[in-house]
Amino acid sequence: MLRRIKYDDRQHLVYARGRALPPDVIAAWMAEFARHSPSRRPLTVLDLGSGTGRFSPALADTFGGPVYGVEPSARMRQVAAALTAHPSVSYLQGTAEKIPCPATGATWPCSTC
Structure with a gap:
C-alpha cells in the first residue's frame, strides 16, 4: 500500500517549484x-x-x-493563493469525494452546480 503524502507538513514548501511548467507547456x-x-x-471550470x-x-x-481550485491541503491552497492569485480563481477546501458547490454552500452533486 502506498504511504499517504502529507502535503501540509513539508511538500507545500517545494511543490510549486518542483512542478513548475514553462509557458509553452x-x-x-x-x-x-x-x-x-x-x-x-x-x-466554469473545476x-x-x-x-x-x-x-x-x-x-x-x-x-x-470562474475556476474553482478544489484542494484538500490547506497549505497547498495557501501557496496557490499567494503564488497564483487570479481574479477569476477561487481556491476551496474539498476532496474528490466532497466537492464544494460555491453557489449553495453544499457539496457536489447539487442542483445549481
Whole structure:
C-alpha cells in the first residue's frame, strides 16, 4: 500500500517549484483542454486537486469563466493563493469525494452546480 503524502507538513514548501511548467507547456495543455471542451465561453471550470494552482489561472484565461481550485491541503491552497492569485480563481477546501458547490454552500452533486 502506498504511504499517504502529507502535503501540509513539508511538500507545500517545494511543490510549486518542483512542478513548475514553462509557458509553452501550459499553452499546450490549455489547447488540449480546449480541444475537448465545449466551444461556448465563458465556461466554469473545476480544477480538482488544484495543488498550488499551476493550471488554475491559465484555465481562467482560456475559458473565461470562474475556476474553482478544489484542494484538500490547506497549505497547498495557501501557496496557490499567494503564488497564483487570479481574479477569476477561487481556491476551496474539498476532496474528490466532497466537492464544494460555491453557489449553495453544499457539496457536489447539487442542483445549481
